Amino acid sequence: MEQPVIELRKLTKKYGDFFAVDHLDLSISKGEIFGLLGPNGAGKSTTILMMLGLTEPTSGQVRVCGIDSTVNPIDVKRRVGYLPDDVGFYDQLTGRENLLYTARLNRLPRQEAEQRVDRLLARVGLYDDAGKKAGKYSRGMRQRLGLADVLVKNPEVIILDEPTLGIDPIGVREFLELIVSLSREEEITVLLSSHHLHQVQQVCDRVGIFVAGKLLAQGNVAALSKALFSDKEPYVIEAKIANMSSDATDSVVEALKLQLLGLDGVGSVQFDTDRFYIGGTQNVSVDVAHAIVNSGLGLASLSMKEYGLDDIYVKYFEGGELYEKTA
Numbered sequence: 001m002e003q004p005v006i007e008l009r010k011l012t013k014k015y016g017d018f019f020a021v022d023h024l025d026l027s028i029s030k031g032e033i034f035g036l037l038g039p040n041g042a043g044k045s046t047t048i049l050m051m052l053g054l055t056e057p058t059s060g061q062v063r064v065c066g067i068d069s070t071v072n073p074i075d076v077k078r079r080v081g082y083l084p085d086d087v088g089f090y091d092q093l094t095g096r097e098n099l100l101y102t103a104r105l106n107r108l109p110r111q112e113a114e115q116r117v118d119r120l121l122a123r124v125g126l127y128d129d130a131g132k133k134a135g136k137y138s139r140g141m142r143q144r145l146g147l148a149d150v151l152v153k154n155p156e157v158i159i160l161d162e163p164t165l166g167i168d169p170i171g172v173r174e175f176l177e178l179i180v181s182l183s184r185e186e187e188i189t190v191l192l193s194s195h196h197l198h199q200v201q202q203v204c205d206r207v208g209i210f211v212a213g214k215l216l217a218q219g220n221v222a223a224l225s226k227a228l229f230s231d232k233e234p235y236v237i238e239a240k241i242a243n244m245s246s247d248a249t250d251s252v253v254e255a256l257k258l259q260l261l262g263l264d265g266v267g268s269v270q271f272d273t274d275r276f277y278i279g280g281t282q283n284v285s286v287d288v289a290h291a292i293v294n295s296g297l298g299l300a301s302l303s304m305k306e307y308g309l310d311d312i313y314v315k316y317f318e319g320g321e322l323y324e325k326t327a
């Protein structure tokens with residue numbers, strides 16, 4: 001198997017007795033867009049600082065592009081573009097001059113630098129504003145200029161720390177689309193740290209849920225719900241019965257409950273007023289629909305709930321109730 005581009009092993013950072021990052025294991029492959037999702041104070045920025053070699057781990061290992069960030073931070077810096085939530089530019093210089101300055105710091109020959117800078121300005125949609133002073137850029141424009149700035153050195157990895165803070169919704173969408181197309185076209189590995197669930201969900205191939213210094217789970221949304229809700233039933237089907245009026249249907253409902261409970265993958269069946277709630281480990285909606293119709297009851301509607309990132313968010317980030325069924 002190809003070596004991961006980002007690899008953390010038991011990575012730990014303590015401040016006194018406090019674990020800011022607690023034995024973190026994580027592997028990110030080439031070209032992957034990985035979302036580090038966690039509330040404020042979870043330890044995301046500390047983890048990023050260790051990846052960049054800007055702060056030393058208390059214990060554990062961090063390798064980026066096969067290089068130990070703690071031992072060779074300068075080599076890592078050459079290959080990694082880091083975009084913080086607010087990039088510092090020279091406000092009196094134009095967007096283009098700022099990028100050319102970065103190119104000079106990275107020792108790009110002048111002609112190559114000019115060509116690359118113009119290509120990048122066009123790529124991030126700032127070509128027409130390239131002659132404006134950076135100090136006059138909007139927040140969204142600054143972040144796009146920031147992205148062009150990290151791309152000047154042709155990085156293998158881009159690390160973005162809350163890159164969309166303070167950008168309006170259209171700007172956010174454009175920015176995220178840009179990240180995805182860059183990653184796909186140039187096989188750049190992306191680590192996106194954020195506490196915005198929906199943004200992470202929109203663009204990331206995999207997500208890691210990071211709370212109190214620990215990675216609680218990682219994977220795509222389906223894998224995450226499985227990992228985080230394995231104690232629960234991952235599927236809940238709600239079936240609403242039409243014309244529930246007669247007492248005569250009580251016996252039908254009772255018989256149906258037993259029949260539904262007998263279906264493969266069903267763990268629980270509840271009935272309340274005019275609807276069944278069928279919980280289980282599989283999506284059995286077709287079987288449920290057949291059973292209800294065959295019992296002679298009318299089926300008004302059938303809907304299925306799968307645990308998704310929303311539930312994860314409520315559970316881990318807002319401390320609320322996960323899911324409540326009417327008893």
Ligand SMILES: Nc1ncnc2c1ncn2[C@@H]1O[C@H](COP(=O)(O)OP(=O)(O)OP(=O)(O)O)[C@@H](O)[C@H]1O
Pocket residue numbers: 015020038039040041042043044045046047195
């Ligand atoms: N230099 C430091 N000294 C002591 N504690 C620190 C230091 N830096 C960070 N911490 C603590 O470590 C924890 C993790 O902080 P970190 O900034 O990594 O979180 P985060 O997930 O990036 O949150 P945010 O989104 O708010 O930046 C926090 O409780 C923070 O107070």
